[in-house]
Each structure stands twice: as structure tokens, then as C-alpha cells.
Amino acid sequence: MPSLKDLKNRIGSVKNTRKITKAMQMVAAAKLRRAQEAAEAARPYAERMHSVMAGLASSVQGRDNAPRLLSGTGSDKVQLLVVMTAERGLCGGFNANIAKLARQTADKLLAEGKEVKILTVGKKGRDALRREYGQYFIGHVDLSDVKRLSYDDAQKIARDLIGRFDKGEFDVATIFFSIFESVIAQRPTAKQIIPASYEPEEGEETPSVNYDYEPSETQILEDLLPRGVATQIFTALLENGASEQGARMSAMDSATRNAGDMIDKLTIEYNRTRQAAITKELIEIISGAEAL
Amino acid sequence: MADTMQFDLVAPERKLASEEAAVEVMVPGADGDLTVMPGHAPMLTTLRPGKLTMVTRSETQSYAVTGGFAEITPEGITVLAERSLPAEEFTKEVHDRLIEEARRVHDEAHPSVADMTAKLLADMEALGSHMLS
Numbered sequence: 141m142p143s144l145k146d147l148k149n150r151i152g153s154v155k156n157t158r159k160i161t162k163a164m165q166m167v168a169a170a171k172l173r174r175a176q177e178a179a180e181a182a183r184p185y186a187e188r189m190h191s192v193m194a195g196l197a198s199s200v201q202g203r204d205n206a207p208r209l210l211s212g213t214g215s216d217k218v219q220l221l222v223v224m225t226a227e228r229g230l231c232g233g234f235n236a237n238i239a240k241l242a243r244q245t246a247d248k249l250l251a252e253g254k255e256v257k258i259l260t261v262g263k264k265g266r267d268a269l270r271r272e273y274g275q276y277f278i279g280h281v282d283l284s285d286v287k288r289l290s291y292d293d294a295q296k297i298a299r300d301l302i303g304r305f306d307k308g309e310f311d312v313a314t315i316f317f318s319i320f321e322s323v324i325a326q327r328p329t330a331k332q333i334i335p336a337s338y339e340p341e342e343g344e345e346t347p348s349v350n351y352d353y354e355p356s357e358t359q360i361l362e363d364l365l366p367r368g369v370a371t372q373i374f375t376a377l378l379e380n381g382a383s384e385q386g387a388r389m390s391a392m393d394s395a396t397r398n399a400g401d402m403i404d405k406l407t408i409e410y411n412r413t414r415q416a417a418i419t420k421e422l423i424e425i426i427s428g429a430e431a432l
Numbered sequence: 433m434a435d436t437m438q439f440d441l442v443a444p445e446r447k448l449a450s451e452e453a454a455v456e457v458m459v460p461g462a463d464g465d466l467t468v469m470p471g472h473a474p475m476l477t478t479l480r481p482g483k484l485t486m487v488t489r490s491e492t493q494s495y496a497v498t499g500g501f502a503e504i505t506p507e508g509i510t511v512l513a514e515r516s517l518p519a520e521e522f523t524k525e526v527h528d529r530l531i532e533e534a535r536r537v538h539d540e541a542h543p544s545v546a547d548m549t550a551k552l553l554a555d556m557e558a559l560g561s562h563m564l565s
Contacts, residue, residue, distance in 0.1 A: 178445070185442040188512055192476070192503055291444035291515075351503075354463050354477040363478050364501065367514075374444055 144417065147410040151403060158399035164230065165392035172323070172385035178289065179320065179378040186375045193368050194338040195351075196361055207358070209302070209365040212335035213311045218255045220278075220310035220334075221246060222301070224317040224376060225265030226384040227284040232391035234318060234326060234384055239268035241328040242316045246273060257310055261297065261377075265316075278309070289381055294374035301373075302366050305334055317376040318383035324390050326383035333372050336365060437470040438508030439486050441495060443516045448495065451488060457509050458485040459502050468502075468509050475504040481530075481555040483519075483562040484511065494519035496563050498530060498556075519563060527560045 142150070200206045223242045225235045242265070246256050258273055260266040261281040270277070281297055283289075301313055313334040318326045353360050439454035440447075457468045460482025478501045485494045500513040517526065534556040538549040 181446045182444055184440075184447050185444045185512060188440075188442060188503070188510055192501075192512075196476075294444075350474065352473055352475040354461055354475065360476055360478055360501065367500075371444060 142413075144410065144413055147406060147413060151406045151410065154399050154402050154406065158396055158403065161392045161395040161399060165389055165396060168231075168385045168389040168392060172382060172389055175378065175382040175385050176320070179375075179382050182375060182378055186371050189368060189371045190338065193336070193364065196357075196364065197336070197338040200357070200361060207362055207365055209305070209334060209369070210336050210361070213308070215311045216254065218257065218310040218312075219249050220257045220259060220301075220304070220313040222259045222261065222297075222313060222315040222333075223265040223269065224315060224380050225260070225262035225268070226380070227263050227282075229264055230391065231384050231388035234387035235262075235264040235268060237326075237328045238316050238318055239265055241330060242269065243272070245314070245316075245330060246276070259301075262380075278304075289374075289377055291370070291374055294377055295370045297373050298366060298370035301334065302369060310334075315373065315376050317380045318387075320379050320382040320386060323386045326387055331372070331376070333369055336368055338368075435470055436488075437468075437506075440508070440510045441484070441486075441513060441516060442511070443500075443513045448513075448516055448518065449486065449493070451486060453488050454486050454509075455489060456487045458483075458487075459509070459511065460484060460497065461502070468504055471506045472504050472509075474506065477502050477504070479511070479513070481534075481552065481559045483559065484513075484516075494563070496522040496526075496559060498559075499552075522563050524560075524564060527556075527564065531556050531560070 197210055200210065221242055223238065225238050229235065242258075246258070249256050256273075256276050257278045258269065258276045259279045259281070260269065260277065262283060266277070266280055279300070281300075283293065286293055304310060305313070312332060314330050314332045316328065316330050319329050321327055436453040436455055439449065439451040439457055441449040455469070459466055459468060459477070460480055462478040462480050465482070466477070479497055479499055481498045482496075483494055484497050485492060495513075496517050496519065497511070497513040498515040500511065500516075502509060502511045531553070534549070534553040538546070538553045541549040
């Protein structure tokens with residue numbers, strides 16, 4: 141049976157924890173709003189990019205001289221997994237879910253006899269995968285100093301990827317990130333970005349307009365494809381940012397609630413113990429008086 | 433035929449302009465400047481760094497763009513700019529930074545693309561004289 145003082149200390153410490161988790165929840169809520177706005181602002185560009193690329197890609201598809209970023213190397217032997225996670229923890233299952241999806245994919249590919257390479261973006265994913273897949277790591281992108289995600293960050297990653305692709309380091313690149321559906325639902329997703337696959341959105345017909353191209357169709361495509369990769373990475377990073385804050389917000393919300401429940405329980409126990417002590421003292425006094 | 437068209441200017445991080453009643457848009461195309469008016473033939477062009485001007489009946493608005501591409505249809509024009517700023521926000525400091533960046537890229541560039549980066553640098557420098565005068 142813990143003493144009264146122990147209980148009091150316990151309640152105090154849980155109260156402090158609750159204050160912290162509450163504060164973290166509020167910070168996450170504010171950051172979530174900003175992240176959502178950023179994702180929202182980036183959407184028109186990504187959508188336009190997608191529709192233009194889809195139109196272009198379908199007209200070039202199947203041609204012999206199609207750029208390799210679009211048609212691929214003709215092999216899928218070496219697979220690059222780009223695992224994008226958060227730099228920080230305490231956000232529920234967010235990082236774990238992405239890592240889990242990446243792990244499943246890696247295991248599947250390895251079982252098929254493919255070669256796997258892993259590039260991590262964000263510290264948490266690297267930590268989660270290092271033990272089992274450390275030997276496949278080929279690089280890491282550190283975004284911990286980045287306060288506000290910019291297109292330049294995405295472009296750097298895209299350049300790195302394309303550089304490696306041109307050197308023949310891999311055949312297929314897939315990014316792993318989390319799509320933000322709502323504050324309580326984030327969906328871990330894998331998306332192949334190299335070779336680029338631009339499927340028209342469901343229900344949306346890509347109008348096959350005959351464009352004039354300036355300079356030339358191939359040149360435009362060569363110019364656009366790296367941009368498409370960067371845009372997709374940028375979108376993924378933004379989705380990830382919003383997902384992270386959403387996940388942290390709901391994790392901290394339930395942590396705050398749990399702390400509240402715990403305080404209630406401890407308070408009841410504290411009161412009981414205090415009562416018991418008082419009763420015991422009374423009994424002692426009364427039985428002492430009776431003995432006289 | 434309509435005498436106005438839709439004009440959209442979007443950058444990866446934000447949407448800069450959406451104007452329903454543009455009369456003409458001057459775009460710095462990779463192969464030379466071009467002016468787009470309603471009913472223009474469908475066309476895709478890449479952009480070089482330069483000044484983009486949009487004219488409506490009542491106003492004229494300029495933007496600096498550093499590259500990207502434009503999709504032109506008879507009904508309108510969509511510019512997907514790499515980076516873009518309204519003319520008012522384009523200051524000497526911004527310009528100096530862009531030039532510095534272009535110069536760095538040029539200095540580090542592989543000889544095979546040196547011509548391209550040199551053109552980029554020249555375009556960046558020219559951008560200043562268009563925008564800041």
C-alpha cells in the first residue's frame with residue numbers, strides 16, 4: 141500500500157505529464173493547420189502537372205526513343221525504396237506504419253530475388269529499418285533543420301534520385317509516405333515514381349489535344365519528367381507533414397485523456413487511503429478511552 | 433469567338449493568379465517570347481527566366497518567372513512556373529540571389545551542359561533589366 145505522500149507525488153507527476161501532452165496536442169493542431177494549408181496550396185500545381193504529364197506520356201508511350209525516366213530501363217531487378225518518415229516521434233503509429241509497409245515490400249521483393257536498396261528521408265524511418273535492413277541503405281536525407289518544407293527540398297531529393305538513376309544504380313524507385321485523409325486516418329502508401337507512371341485519374345478523360353510543342357516534344361518531356369518527379373516528391377512530403385501532425389495530435393489527445401483517467405483513479409485511491417488513516421486513528425483513540 | 437480567356441499562374445508552393453478575363457498574356461518561351469491571345473492554337477512550351485505580363489481590360493500585371501512551362505489552349509493559358517513572384521515583390525535582392533545561384537550552377541556545371549547554364553545565367557541577368565527598370 142503506497143503511503144499518502146507517494147500518492148500525492150504520483151498525482152503531481154501525472155498532472156505534469158498531462159500538461160505536456162496537452163501542450164503538444166495544441167502545438168500539433170496549429171502545425172497541422174499550417175501543413176494542411178501548404179498541401180492545399182500545392183495541389184493546383186500538382187494536378188495540372190499530372191494532367192499535362194498524363195497527356196504527354198500517353199502520346200509518347202511505346203515509342204522507341206521514349207525517355208528512360210518514363211519507359212524505364214526494361215528491367216526491375218534493382219528496386220529502390222524511398223522511405224519518407226518524420227524526424228520526430230511521439231506521433232502514434234505514424235512512423236511505424238510507414239516502416240511496416242516498407243518492410244513488407246522489401247521482404248516481398250527480396251523473396252522474389254530482387255535487389256533492394258533503401259534511401260531514407262527522415263530520422264525515424266532510418267532508425268526503424270536500420271537493424272534489419274541496414275545493409276541495403278544507400279543514403280539518408282536529413283530534413284531536421286527544415287522548418288518550412290519548400291519545393292527546393294523536394295527538388296534536391298529528386299535530383300539525387302535522378303542522378304542515381306542515370307548512373308544505373310537502380311531500375312525502379314518507389315516512395316513510401318502517408319496520405320492524409322483526416323486527423324484520425326492516415327493511409328501509408330507506396331507509389332512508384334521512376335519509371336513514371338501517369339495513369340489518368342479515374343473517371344477523368346484525358347483529352348487528346350494535338351499540341352504544338354516548343355522546342356520539341358522530346359525536349360519538353362525531358363525537361364518535364366524531372367520536374368514531375370520533384371512534384372510528386374513534394375506532394376508526398378507535404379502529405380506526410382500533414383499526416384505526421386494529425387497523427388501526433390490524436391496520439392497526444394488520447395495521452396491527455398489517459399492521464400486524466402489516471403489522475404481520477406489516483407485521487408480516489410488517495411482519498412480512500414486518507415480516510416483509512418483517519419478511521420484508524422479514531423479507532424485507536426476510542427479504544428484507548430474505553431480501556432480506561 | 434470569345435475575346436477573353438482564362439489565365440492561371442501556379443507555382444509549386446502557391447497559386448499566384450487566376451484571372452478569367454485576360455485579353456493577352458506575354459510569355460517568355462524557351463525559343464523566344466510569345467504573346468498569347470484568345471483562340472491561340474493548343475501548344476506546350478517550356479519557359480526561360482523572364483517577365484510574364486498579363487493584360488486584362490482594366491489592368492496589366494507582371495510577374496517574374498524563373499522557368500517552368502506553359503500549356504496553351506484556345507480557352508486559356510496555364511503557366512506552371514518553377515518559381516514566380518509578382519513584379520512588386522521582385523526586388524534587387526531577390527534578383528541578386530537568383531543570379532548568384534545561376535552563376536554557381538554554371539561554375540559547377542559539366543562542360544556538356546555549360547552552354548545551357550550560361551544561357552540560364554544570361555537570361556537571369558536580363559530578367560533584372562526587364563523587371564527592375
